[in-house]
Amino acid sequence: MQCVLTPDTEGYDQIDSITTGASVLVEGLVASSQGGKQKVELKVSKISVIGESDPTSFPIQKKRASREFLRSVAHLRPRTNTFGAVARVRNALAYATHKFFQDNGFVWVASPIITASDCEGAGEQFYVTTLISNSAEGGSLVKDIPSTKDGRxxxxxxxxxxxxxxxxxxxxxGETYATALSDIYTFGPTFRAENSNTSRHLAEFWMIEPELAFADLNDDMACASSYLQYVVGALFCLVLNSVKYILENCKEDMDFFNTWIEKGIIDRLNDVVEKNFVHLSYSDAIELLVGSKKKFEFPVKWGLDLQSEHERYITEVAFGGRPVIIRDYPKEIKAFYMRQNDDGKTVAAMDLLVPRVGELIGGSQREERLDYLEARLDEQNLNKDSYWWYLDLRRYGSVPHAGFGLGFERLVQFATGMDNIRDTIPFPRVPGSAEF
Incomplete structure (x- = not known):
């Protein structure tokens, strides 16, 4: 907002205290702008400084600052245009997420943050333990950890x-509640102790995880496609009946991203809303990549997981920016809970790929057959006793069911064009950094 003062304005004598970072209280009349890019301006009748800011030490000056620098002052970066816009779009996507699931009959379930189960079986988890000391004597924080006779x-x-x-x-x-309430979703913080310093990983992030009872992989893919088209469309008010709030709060922000962050982002997102999703089997995806003759950094071979460069090639190059769903992955590279297909080699799993990000959503039909699930736990050397309650869902009234997971920060990254996922969450947690 452009504010116009004159020497007769009440409080004009404080003008030297109005420096970058200061907070002020301004009163006046809104009028048509006499020049500049803004349509209106404020003709000030009274101004007072609420909080001064030392211009010699305030970290964010009136010039362009790098994203790396702004991460070092994460407590102040929301005051910049970019991070204010990211916060508003993140808020709008969260609003649209709840609205999509609520309008479609899903029940929100609060899943626990502390757990004794490893859902992915990868072991990249943070321990929660009281075996530490609060000693202020400067010694080791770790107590003498009690052990059994065999040293464990x-x-x-x-x-x-x-x-x-x-x-x-x-x-x-979430599966426990889906078997009781039919369709549910979770939306909360999750954690990975993966020592990765890339632009695509966080140690703390938010996940959206719907679970559909009496559903198969086709239902799961349809839900994922509808969800993505809804929330992206919501940013531009294409879902006319429900997102007046989002249009009013995000149109200028999306124009900002289109101008300053990624030119063409609005067209790219509109492609997600307007174009049909491509469906492709994993085997066909491997054949496509091998046939492309492109030299990839990571090898392409049936049985190996697809890397980000492969995923982006498929959606950005092979299919011209259209979203792509790849299904039926080899069971050896997927989690124990995914339903085995009749071929004995693949599972009913799917990944939804989008331009710039690659995999945005990963899901599967869950294995509802007790004997198959127990066999997979044995194959992966996972302790069945730790999953006794999960196996009970197959013992007592098992039903076919499916679901997917979406990393919320990747969705924000996709919607804003931000290069680094650390700039899509208010306070990023990464290896060696938990400052704020």
Missing amino acids: VDWSQDFFCKPAFLTVSGQLN
Whole structure:
């Protein structure tokens, strides 16, 4: 807002205190702008300084600052145009997420943050333990950890009497409520202790995880496609009946991203809303990549997981920016809970790929057959006793069901064009950094 003062304005004598970072209270009349890019301006009748800011030490000056620098002052970066816009779009996407699921009969379930289960079976979890000391004497924080005769940790001395972790996913808990309430979704923080310093990974992030009872992989893919088209369309008010709020709050922000962050982002997002999604089997995707003759950094071979460069080639180059769903992955590269297909080699899993990001959504039909699920746990050397309650869902009234997971920060990254995922969350948690 352009504010016009004159020497007769009340409080004009404080003008030297109005420096970058200061907060002010301004009163006046809104009038048509006499020049500049703004349509209106404020003709000030009174101004007062609420909080001064030392211009010699305020970190964010009136010039362009790098994103790396702004991460070092994450407590102040929301005051910049870019991060204010990111915060508003993030808020709008969260609003649209709840509205989509609520309008379609889903029940929101709060999944636990502390868990004793490893949903993905990868072991990249943060321990939650009371086996530490609060000693202020400057010694080691770790106590003499109690152990059993064979040298293992005696977890009976810990708070939960067993190993406990910050959750990597709310899916397993979500399945328990889907078998009772039919369609549910979780939306909460998740954690991965993956020592990765890339622009695509965070140690703390938010996940959206719907679970559909009496559903197969085709239902799962349809839900994922509808969800993505809804929330992206909501940013431009293409879902006319429900998103007046979002249009009013995000149109200028999306124009800002289109001008300053990624030119053409609005056209790219409109492609998601307007174009049909491509469906492709994993085997066909491998054949497409091998036939492209493109030299990739990571090898392309049936049985290996697709990397980001492969995913982006498929959606950006092979299919010209259209979203792509790849299904039926080899069971060896997927989690234990995914339903085995009749071929004995693949599982009913799917990944939804989008331009610039690659995989945005990953989902599957869950294995509802007790004997198959127990066999997969044995194959992956996972302790069935730790999953006793999960197996109970197959013992008592099992039903076909499916679901997917979407990393919320990747969705924000996709919608804003931000290059680094650390700039899509208010306070990023990455290896070596938990400052704020």
